[in-house]
Amino acid sequence: MSGDHRFLGLLYLSPYIIGLLVFTALPFLASFYLSFTDYNLMSTPTFVGIANYAKLLTADRTFKKSLSITLFYVFTTVPLKLAFALFIAVILNYKLKFINFFRTAFYVPSILGGSIAIAVMWRYLFADVGIVNMALQGIGFEPVNWFGDPTNALFTITLLRLWQFGSAMVIFLAALQSIDKSLYEAASIDGAGKFATFWHITMPLITPVIFFNLIMQMVQAFQEFNGPYIITQGGPLKSTYLLPLYIYEAAFKRFDMGYASAIAWVLFAIIMVLTLIAFWSSRHWVYYAGDKRS
Amino acid sequence: MKLTKIFLGVALAATSLAQTANASNLRMSWWGGDSRHKATQVALKACGDKYGHTIAAEFTGWDGHLEKVTTQIAGGTEADIMQINWPWLPLFSINGDGFADLNQYKDIIDLSQWTKDDLAAGTMNGKLNGLSVSTTGRVFMFNKTALDKAGVAIPKTWDELFAAAKTLKTKVGPEAYPMNAVKETAVLLISLYTTQNTGKDLVDQKAKKVAWSAEELAKGIDFYGKLVKEGVVQTQKSVASEGNLNLFESPKWADGRISGSYEWDSTFSKYADPLKGQKLEPVSILKNTDAKTEGVYRKPSMVFSISKRSKDPKAAAQILNCLLNEPEGINAMGTARGLPASKIAAKTLIDGGKIEPEIVAANAIIMNGTGPTVSPLNEHPEVRAVFIDTLEEYAYGQIKSQEAAEAIIDGVNAVLKKF
Missing domain, CATH: 3.40.190.10 (Periplasmic binding protein-like II)
Structure with a gap:
C-alpha cells in the first residue's frame, strides 16, 4: 500500500479514532486520575491518594449494599435472559407460518427496551392499579405491590431487562441456522431423541455464541441505569439501588466526582475480573470447530 | 435628488446594520410546570422582540435540573440567563464569583424595584449573583x-x-x-x-x-x-x-x-x-x-442569574430587566413563579387584576x-x-x-x- 493510500485509510478512520479518543479514552483516563482526588466540579481537584478507595472498601455501607444488589441482579438476569432468548430462538428456528413477522415482533422490545419511554410505561404497567395487577385480579390472584415492596421491586426491574431479550435471541437464531443439517440427520438415523439432539449437537455447536452473549449481557447488566432510575429511584429501602445509580448520585447529587470515579473504577475492576474468569472457564466448555483443544 | 437618494439609502442600511450588530442570540434555562413553561416562552418572545434579541428556551421539570445546571456550569456551557434555586447559590458561588455581578449592570437593570432584604438574599460575598423572583x-x-x-x-x-x-x-x-x-x-x-x-x-x-x-x-x-x-x-x-x-x-x-x-x-x-x-x-x-x-x-424562591461566561451580558441584562420590570415581561410572566418580588411587577399585576386571588392569599x-x-x-x-x-x-x-x-x-x- 502506498503512503497516499495509508493516509487516505487513516482519514476515513479519523472520525472514529477522534471520537474514541475524545469521548472514551480521555474520560476513561481522566476518571482514573479523578478517583484519587477530592473534586466537586466547581473547584480544582485535590489529590487525596487512595482515600476514596479506602473509604469505599472499608467504611461505606451503602456501597456494600449496592454492590450486593448489583451482583444479585447480574447473576439472576443474565442466565435467565440467555435461557429465555435461546428458548425463543429455538422456537423461531422452526419453519412456521408468518415466521418473519414473529421474529420481528420478538426483536422489537430490544430496540425500545432501554429507553426512558419504556421505563415510564413499566411504571404504569406495574402500578398498583396497572394492567398487570388487573390481569392478576382477573384470574383470581391478589394484586401485588410491585414497587413498594423491597422484595418485589428488584424483580420488576429484572423483568424489564428480561423483556429486552431480542438482540441475544437474534444472535442465537443466526447460530442455530448455521448448524450443518447433516448432523441432525445423522443423529436421527442413530435414534437420538429431540432432547438428546439438542443437548449433544445443538448446544456444543452454539457454545461460542453463548459465550459471546454471556459477556455482552453481563457487561450491559452491570451498567443498568434507566430502569431503576425512572421506575423506583433506587428504592424502596435501596432495594434497587444498583451501582450505576450510586455513581450518578455521588457525582451529580453530592458533586463528589472523585468518590464517584472511585466507585466507577471498582465497578470496572469487577466487570474485568468476571470477564477474565469467563474467558478462563471458556476453554472448558466452549467448542470451536477446528480447534485442536476441542 | 440622486445624491439625496444615495444618502438616504446609506443611512437606512447603516440603521439596519446597527440593529443587527446589537442583536444577540441568548439562552435561558429554568425548571417548572406547564403553566410556567408557556408563560416564560411568551415573555421571552415579547422581550426578545422588544430588544431585537433571540432567546432560546431550555426548560425541564424540577427533577434533574440541579444536575443539569451543575454539569453545564462545570463544562462552561450554561445558559446566559438561569433560574437558580436560592439554596444553590452557596453551591455554585460561595465566593460570589460563580455568576455575573449584576451590580455592574445597574444602568440596565432597575435594582430599586427590590427591597434591601431581597438584594441581600441574592448577594454572595458582596456580589449580586441573583435577583429574587419571588419570596x-x-x-x-x-x-x-x-x-x-x-x-x-x-x-x-x-x-x-x-x-x-x-x-x-x-x-x-x-x-x-x-x-x-x-x-x-x-x-x-x-x-x-x-x-x-x-x-x-x-x-x-x-x-x-x-x-x-x-x-x-x-x-x-x-x-x-x-x-x-x-x-x-x-x-x-x-x-x-x-x-x-x-x-x-x-x-x-x-x-x-x-x-x-x-x-x-x-x-x-x-x-x-x-x-x-x-x-x-x-x-x-x-x-x-x-x-x-x-x-x-x-425563603427567597428562585433567583435569576446571568452567566459569568455570557458573551453578551448587557443583552442578557436587558432581557432580565424586561422579564422582571417591564410591562412586556411582567404581563406575560404573570404569576407563573408566584407573586413577583419586583415592586413594579407586583403593582402592575395587582392593578391589572391579573393575579388570581388564591395566589395573593397564598x-x-x-x-x-x-x-x-x-x-x-x-x-x-x-x-x-x-x-x-x-x-x-x-x-x-x-x-x-x-x-x-x-x-x-x-x-x-x-x-x-x-x-
Missing part, C-alpha cells in the same frame, strides 16, 4: 370542592386535620386522604411540627449543627407516624406502589381522593391546574394552641407567617438525602423514631461540618 414558602392547600362534598370543613389545626381524615374515611372511603406527605414534603411536615414545638429551625447557623435534640426530632417523626397510622396521609409503601408519581400527576390528586398538601406557594398553579372544575384553596399554617411559633418555611400566608430564619442548608442535597433515606427506613418499620432522629442528626451534622 416563597410552604403553604397548606386544600381541595375545597372535595372536602365540601364530604361535608368536611377545611382544617385549621393539626387536631382538625386528624378529625378530617376520620370523616373522609367514613364518607368517601378508605382511599381518601386529607393530606399528602412523601419524601421532601414529609421531611418538611416533620420540620414544621418540630419547629412549632421548639421555636427553632433545623440548622443552627452559628454553631453549624442541628439545633434540635434527638428527643425533639423523634417527637416530630412520631407525629409523622401518627399521620400515617390515622390515615391522614398514605403510607410510603402505598405511594411507591403507584409508581412514585408526582402529586400533581397523580389521579388521586386530580379526582380529589387526596384533598390536601403542603407545597411551595409559587407552585400553586401547578397543583390547581389538574383539578378541573374543583377549587384549590390556600390555608393558614396548621398548628396547635401550644405551638411556640407558626414555623413558616419562608403569598400573604407566607409573608405574614412567623418563624425562625430558615437556613439555605436545609436544602443542601446531602442534608435532604440523609433525612429522606432515614425517614424511609422509619416508614418501612426498619428503625424506631429515636434511632431515626439520632441517625438524621448525625448525618446532617456531618454535612454541616463542611461549611
